[in-house]
Amino acid sequence: MTVEAGTNVTLIGMPGSGKSTIGVVLAKRINLQFVDTDLIIQTSQQRTLQQIMDAEGFDRFCQIEENAVLSLEVDHHVIATGGSVCYGAEGMAHLKRLGRIVFLKTSLQTLEQRLSNMATRGIALKPGQSLEHLLNERNELYEKYAEITIECDGLNVERISERIEAALSRAVRPTSE
Numbered sequence: 576m577t578v579e580a581g582t583n584v585t586l587i588g589m590p591g592s593g594k595s596t597i598g599v600v601l602a603k604r605i606n607l608q609f610v611d612t613d614l615i616i617q618t619s620q621q622r623t624l625q626q627i628m629d630a631e632g633f634d635r636f637c638q639i640e641e642n643a644v645l646s647l648e649v650d651h652h653v654i655a656t657g658g659s660v661c662y663g664a665e666g667m668a669h670l671k672r673l674g675r676i677v678f679l680k681t682s683l684q685t686l687e688q689r690l691s692n693m694a695t696r697g698i699a700l701k702p703g704q705s706l707e708h709l710l711n712e713r714n715e716l717y718e719k720y721a722e723i724t725i726e727c728d729g730l731n732v733e734r735i736s737e738r739i740e741a742a743l744s745r746a747v748r749p750t751s752e
């Protein structure tokens with residue numbers, strides 16, 4: 576398929592849900608470019624996400640992330656976001672303007688298997704917050720912003736990309752937006 580002219584596909588979801596990995600495969604599959612906002616942040620800040628999080632804290636990290644999202648002016652791209660992008664309403668509105676938003680939904684069990692490096696991965700956890708609490712808090716936001724939700728548990732990257740492509744073909748974007 577070809578995504579209609581002037582649109583991008585943004586992937587949102589929990590850290591470890593596969594946005595960065597699937598984004599590249601999907602971009603190749605549907606003939607788009609690929610960008611990962613985490614890499615934009617690291618390059619512009621000249622620090623890793625963990626270093627930014629440690630030095631600046633949760634609120635400032637989210638601000639930096641939202642600014643990076645707001646600076647995105649791309650066309651025909653798959654955009655992999657960081658999991659905390661859902662906290663920035665303006666950034667999410669910008670992503671909506673840029674194209675379609677796809678939520679990669681994963682269970683707590685799947686995330687626990689993948690996120691063995693929670694402490695060094697730079698996840699925007701509030702003090703004392705568990706992964707389960709974070710998942711419940713964010714799922715509500717991801718669902719609010721997503722046009723398409725893909726249940727990813729038990730599927731490999733290829734199957735998920737296939738499902739995203741099929742869902743993009745089915746879902747008709749409202750013309751009033």
Ligand SMILES: Nc1ncnc2c1ncn2[C@@H]1O[C@H](COP(=O)(O)OP(=O)(O)O)[C@@H](O)[C@H]1O
Pocket residue numbers: 588589590591592593594595596597655689727730731732735
């Ligand atoms: N569908 C999948 N099945 C198995 N492992 C996956 C799948 N998607 C991603 N992974 C693995 O999970 C980890 C996190 O993926 P990543 O793309 O970095 O997620 P995110 O960008 O959403 O944080 C990586 O090790 C990746 O290889």
Ligand SMILES: O=C(O)C1=C[C@@H](OP(=O)(O)O)[C@@H](O)[C@H](O)C1
Pocket residue numbers: 588589590591594595613624625656657658659696697698699700
């Ligand atoms: O969910 C989070 O709090 C974060 C997820 C990371 O990206 P991934 O979702 O790609 O792991 C990165 O943006 C940052 O470390 C914060």
Ligand SMILES: [Mg+2]
Pocket residue numbers: 594595596613655656657
């Ligand atoms: Mg990522």
